[in-house]
């Protein structure tokens with residue numbers, strides 16, 4: 001089980017690094033070329049959401065991305081450490097229509113989750129051990 | 144101080160991921176374009192060396208790469224966890240001429256260090272806290 | 287790849303051509319551009335997305351913000367986009383119902399309501 | 400970018416054209432190629448590195464291994480390389496003294512000793 005772990009301080013620039021790494025590892029894991037755009041976008045959304053929350057609540061804590069090249073699947077987990085209070089407000093149910101955005105200047109984290117949910121077939125969101133959410137996404141691989 | 148940490152299982156394929164990440168973060172940190180090739184090669188060498196040692200001694204332990212975008216420098220540290228016994232045998236002094244290679248099938252880890260030393264102006268190698276070596280490389284940045 | 291922005295005027299319409307990646311890192315620059323245009327009295331915007339390679343929800347947020355600004359002045363914000371992977375993101379988020387999306391700049395410029 | 404390999408013969412020389420990246424990940428394939436050629440009785444090799452984008456010490460090790468193999472049969476292994484960043488790696492490691500390095504395949508093919 002080959003694993004890559006990326007931990008980065010909560011800065012927008014690092015979201016690009018995370019996308020880059022996710023796409024590179026996904027490709028090597030055997031994720032279909034046609035799906036790599038989806039991986040890049042979904043991982044980017046999950047990381048943008050985490051960076052956004054960290055900057056507001058815990059700017060000194062890193063965001064953690066875990067990439068696992070499993071037997072027949074490529075698994076990504078993006079974990080933030082935002083305080084639990086914040087968590088409820090951006091669950092999947094919270095935002096059905098982005099059209100409802102109240103303050104579009106700061107994109108609510110829920111939009112990112114909505115995009116992920118609309119894009120990726122296999123997604124799970126769980127409450128982290130101490131705080132925050134873990135967004136788990138899985139894609140099938142060829143081998 | 145923006146930091147990216149990459150931890151990967153000891154597989155050759157991940158060395159490419161590490162190169163990719165190092166080059167991307169270096170570019171964003173303001174490392175001169177003309178030096179990015181050097182960063183890519185040096186980080187790749189340090190990671191190949193670590194992967195090589197881990198596969199022999201501790202295949203289940205990850206290799207750790209830390210990238211720091213400091214005030215006027217970009218700093219990379221590559222840490223392996225090979226047992227101390229191995230460390231002495233591949234210090235900088237150990238190999239002056241690659242031409243002396245005894246068994247070129249398995250490239251001795253010292254060659255990688257020799258390449259790094261020849262390439263990067265600011266390198267330090269220190270013995271890790273518990274085991275292994277930490278190869279520290281620093282490049283100046285524009286900002 | 288970075289964000290590229292250029293603007294030009296056709297009649298009462300201002301066309302903003304966007305290229306590259308609109309993400310959490312570059313979106314602030316697009317927002318600034320839209321804010322500046324509205325401050326400048328340009329209330330009928332056409333955002334040409336044909337050269338956009340990547341768009342995420344941060345980018346969507348900036349576009350929605352722009353739409354609100356021009357609407358406050360009875361203006362409009364039309365998008366030009368035929369790229370399937372970009373359209374998909376508007377569809378997923380229900381924004382195809384919010385933005386008029388056109389197949390070409392000509393179509394967007396001549397469109398009314 | 401991956402490794403590409405192709406071979407052809409000119410007289411008693413076998414030219415191995417290498418493209419892409421020779422690193423810890425791809426070097427095993429180059430090693431296999433060299434081992435196969437020697438097993439096949441090809442002892443005079445010219446490795447054309449003009450299309451190599453990346454070379455690390457693992458790649459150097461494979462080339463040195465190839466050199467030893469052909470020498471065991473009184474053969475030769477010549478390199479073709481004019482790319483400064485690749486040459487630099489041979490220089491740093493002292494390997495410019497070990498490998499004959501040529502500016503073109505023609506030069507390498509017609510070289511003796």
Ligand SMILES: Nc1ncnc2c1ncn2[C@@H]1O[C@H](COP(=O)(O)OP(=O)(O)O)[C@@H](O)[C@H]1O
Nearest residue numbers: 016019020037038040041287339340341371372
């Ligand atoms: N949702 C998307 N919309 C458009 N392009 C996308 C999308 N997802 C992925 N891409 C692809 O992303 C590529 C560039 O993105 P990326 O590799 O993330 O950037 P960078 O190298 O700057 O970190 C584009 O060429 C495009 O093919």
Ligand SMILES: Nc1ncnc2c1ncn2[C@@H]1O[C@H](COP(=O)(O)OP(=O)(O)O)[C@@H](O)[C@H]1O
Nearest residue numbers: 159162163180181183184400452453454484485
């Ligand atoms: N020592 C080197 N020799 C040749 N090319 C190098 C070297 N170091 C860096 N490069 C550059 O590396 C590029 C490709 O490498 P890299 O990005 O590491 O690979 P990947 O994207 O497959 O992980 C080449 O186009 C070349 O410009």
